[in-house]
Amino acid sequence: MPRKYKKGDEPEKHQCQFFNWPIYQRKSGVWYADGRSNGACLKRTSLGSKDRDEAISNLHRLDRVQAENLGLVPRSRSDPGKKRLTLTAGRKLFDDHNERPILVGGTKPSTRKRYRAILDKFLQFALTIRISEWNQITERTLSEYAKHLADLGYARKTIYGELNLLKTAFKWLCNEGHIDREPLKLKLRKAECERAYCYTSEEVNAMLTHCAETKPLGWLYGVITALACTGLRIGELASLKWSDIRFHDRTLTIADESGFSDQQGSDRRSTKSSRSRHIPLRNELHALLESLPQTEAYVFRGPRGGRLKPDTVRNILVREVIEILTPRFPKKFAGQRSFADGRLHSLRHYFCSVCANTGIPERIVMEWLGHADSEMVRHYYHLNDEESRRKMDQLPPIGDIPDGEKDNGEDDDLAAAS
Structure with a gap:
């Protein structure tokens, strides 16, 4: 017998092409269709969505499928594989798409690794809300996922990046015809991220002095000097070779070798922008490089004379330099970021701020x-916008309003009173 509904809890009824379907929403939020009143062995069936509009769209497809199963109409010749796509199968398609050669739009191994971690996390969440197909994902699904990540304490920038990737994957699956849907239209507000702490010149000088006076940290003195003089990422500095240094014209090259064919993949160096760039040598860095022994292929060595490892540099910088010097640079106000929050990447910010303050274009x-395009670079140039400061200084003192504007204000007050 069909279920008897309580008063006020009656399901919506939808007349499709072949059957009349009552639909209702369970406590979980998922919509169901009750086909028992139609006879012919039709049962209650999940419509696979918490979104009403999507559920009704799925209902019309269910109506057609049931009619085909009962022999009321010939079976559709359309490929059902392109109508319904499991999360696992769709993820495999997207992974294969990203593994194309970089020359034709593929992504780097590091990028693919980050994508895989994001998709793994989302697929686990989808199972908890009984979503198993890409067709079931809606704007509401992404909103729920955003709330889930926020509840776990993820930063807004991280949530923005993950949702953006999911929208990109969904759009690609739609455009390639793997699912019969329109791309998701959820608008995302780009998050203003908290920038790395920017060292002051006094703090950088203190770190250099500390390393120079501490014999075991002599190698770190060179690393800090190079980062402060170039703004390089630590990975770029660690892979810098003597062949990248041109002393005759005082230039170093950050090489991207991802397109080279005469090297093994593990030996190819690459940059985040996938292009090489050239940086002039400052006097301090030029003198430092000339003082280093050129006995190995790589310029900078680690604490034991071996290959420089970024994680080793990060750990030793915090433990042997930042923690020791922190009492000299305490916080001035509660909640204020200070020297203790500085890290290796802060030297990149320091370099950018010095360039902005010096007037480098x-x-x-x-x-x-x-x-x-860089939000970080624009930030420091905006802080040093002399034209903006000059305009601010041109404003009259508080209460000293030009006569013309004062008269206009009085006229407005009289007009309002009348």
Whole structure:
């Protein structure tokens, strides 16, 4: 017998092409269709969505499928594989798409690794809300996932990046015809991220002095000097070779070798922007490089004389330098970021701030840093916008309003009173 519904809890009824379907929403939020009143062995069936519009769309497909199963109409010749796609199968298609050669739009191994971690996390969440197919994903699904990540304490920038990837994957599956849907239209507000702490010149000088006076940290003195003089990422500095240094014209090259064919993949160096760039040598760095022994292929060595490892540099910088010097640079106010929050990447920010304060054109700094577009670079140039400061200084003192504007204000007050 069909279920008897309580008063006020009656299901919606939808007349499709072949059957009349009552639909209702369970406590989980998922919509169901009750086909028992139609006879012919039709049962209650999940419509696979918490979104009403999507559920009704799925209902019309269910109506057609049931009619085909009962022999009321010939079976459709359309490929059902393109109508329904499991999360696992769709993820495999997207992974294969990203593994194309970089020349034709593929992504780097590091990028693919990050994508896999994001998709793994989302697929686990989808199972908890009984979503098993890409067809079931809606804007509401992504909103629920965003709340889930926020509840777990993820930063807004991280949530933005993960949702953006899911929208990209969904759009690609739609455009390639793997699912019969329109791309998701959920609008995302780009998050303003918290930037790395920017060292002051006094703090950088203190770190250099500490390393120079501490014999076991002599190798770190060179690393800090190079990062402060170039704004390089630590991975770029660690892979810097003597063949990249041109002493005759005082230039170093950050090489991207991802397109080279005469090297093994593990030996190819690559940059975040996938292009090489050239940086002039400052006097301090030029003198440092000339003092280093050129006995190995790589310029900078680790604490034991071996290959420089970024994680080793990060750990020793915090433990042997930042923690020791922190009492000299305490926080001035509660909640304020200070020297204790500084890390290796803070030297990149320091370099950018020095360039902005020195008047180096923004375009040149972006070229040195390897950015086609950079919010971080614009931030420091905005802080040093002399024209903006001059305009602010031109404003009259508080209460000293020009006569013309004062008269207009009085006229407005009289007009309002009348």
